[in-house]
Amino acid sequence: MESHSHSTRVPEGEADGGMAQDRVRELLDRVAQLCPDDVVWELGVHFRTLSETVAEFAVRVEALESENRQLQERLDRGHEEFVQHRESMSELLNLHELSEAVSTSLDIEDILDALMEQSGRFIEYESCGVFALEAEGARLQAMALRGDGGESALETRIRRHWEDGIIDGVLREGPVVIDDMDSLIHNQRADRCLVIIPLVVRGKQVGIFTLYCHRAKDDFTLGELELLGILASQTAAAIENSRLYTELESAHKGLQDSQRQLLISVKQAAVGELAAGVAHEVNNPLQIILSRVQLMISQHRESPKLVEGLGLIEKNVKRLSKIIRALLGFASNSAAMTQWVPLDLSQAIQRAVELLDHQLTGQLIDIQLEIGEDLPQLSGNVGELEQVFLNLILNAQNAMEKGGRLHILATCDGEDTVEIRFADTGRGIEPEHIDRIFEPFFTTHPDDGGTGLGLAVS
Incomplete structure (x- = not known):
């Protein structure tokens, strides 16, 4: 006789109901049909209560929830790290932009x-x-x-x-x-x-x-x-x-200005040597001419026309001597030769204009004078100022070969400042030449015999 053991498990949820009993009977009937008569079967049926199933399920749910919490915590930490990395990257970009901007x-x-x-x-x-x-x-x-x-x-x-x-x-x-x-x-x-x-x-x-x-x-x-x-x-x-x-830029500009002044000083020294020689060679003949003219004036006083002509020669010879003395004064940079006296600025401008009025009118140049009535009394060398005005007017004339307009404005700017402007409709001075207008004999027309504005000499 053979002995067999068989165990079966009733599905969860059916253990406490009639369905469980029916299921057991069905299994017993099947065993009886399948087994020979000489075989003895031992059947064990195991029942699980609903409470045990729920407890097991709760353990599994708790384990899943714990795993889910861990995953959520990892996700939150990853998100926080991402936000921190993004903020750090933004800060680095800001630093880079600032560094680039300031550098x-x-x-x-x-x-x-x-x-x-x-x-x-x-x-x-x-x-x-x-x-x-x-x-x-x-x-x-x-x-x-x-x-x-x-x-x-x-x-x-x-x-x-x-x-x-x-x-x-x-x-x-x-x-x-x-x-x-x-x-x-x-x-x-x-x-x-x-x-x-x-x-x-x-x-x-x-x-x-x-x-x-x-x-x-x-x-x-x-x-x-x-x-x-x-x-x-x-x-x-x-x-x-x-x-x-x-x-550094200011120091460099100061160095450039010093170099420019040094160059001008070198040129002035050369002009001084030339002026000394010219003055010696020209001044002696002028003195001879002046003395002869004065002698002729004293000998021919009975001839008014001759005396008038000789007087004109005497005046211009004295003017030449004065120019030579001014040139020597510039060359030696001596202020002792400069005579400062009270002067009328309005009259000095008008005299300079009168001297060149005929030339300007013939060249179709219109002169507009605008002199303020409140100009203060000034002190200076009227001859040198008139020479400056003449040089500026002649420069304007050369710049307006086909005619134009010259506007001369003199105003009082403040209590102790007078401003004089010479504005013409000519081509103007090139920007690169502005710094050189006070250089002796600087000109852009050397082939035409130009000697510059003469601002330094006068």
Whole structure:
């Protein structure tokens, strides 16, 4: 006789009902049909209660929920890291843009505009400004202000903190955030604050960068202050570079001016040597001519026409002698030969115009004189001034070969300043020649016998 054992499991949910019993009977009938008569079967039926099933299901649900929580936590951490990386990337891009802006520009306004614009991208502010230390740290001067109409209020706050000594502490200790006492008094809470960041380059304090923000003091993070500090450091270096470049450019311009003056001095020295020789060679014959003319005048007083002609010769010979003395005075740079006397500027201009009026009229040049009635009494060398006026009028004449208009304006500009303008409709002086108009004998028409404006000599 064979003995077999068989175990079957009643499905969950059927163990407590009639369906479970029917299912058992059905299984027994099938076993009886399948087994021979000499085989003995042992049938074991195992029942599970609903409570055990629910408990197992609850354990599985709890495990799934725990796994789900872990996954959610990992997802949240990943999202936070992504946000942090994105913010860090944005900060790096802002730093890169500011670095590029301040490194490619030497203009103070462009540098400060870049600083305030980049700061506003990650910290919202109502107003901001950059203040420079002047007079070796004794004074704070606003360099740039920006905001929604609160620039003057920001400057007032900063100057109050400067007087209270708070700014000195910032320059020594570093960035600080200060509650706005005005908002604390009016609103009974500190919902606005002032951020102050020092501008220091190579240990030198150059100023401060400030932001007036509509947020509480405790809302600022250390990372935000560090980022503002980096922006301020880059800006301070750019400001210092701009200052050094400006000083270098000024020194270079001064060197160019010195070289130009040195060149003019060399030319003047050459002219002086030439003038000394010419004066010696020309002045002696002129003195002989002058003495002979004066002798002839004394001998022929009974002939008025002859005396008149000789008087004209005497006048022009004296004029030539005066010009030679002026040339010698220019060459020796001696002020002792210059005679300053009270003069009427209006008469000096009119005499110069009268001397050349015939030539100008013949060349179809219209002269417009506009001389103020309130010109003060001046002192100077009237002969040299008249020579200057003559040279300028002749230059205008040469510039208007086909006629034109010459406007001479003399006005009193202030209590002790007189301005005289010569304006013509000619082609004008080329910009590259402006700096050379006072050079002796400089001319753009050497082939025509031009000797320049003569401003230096006269």
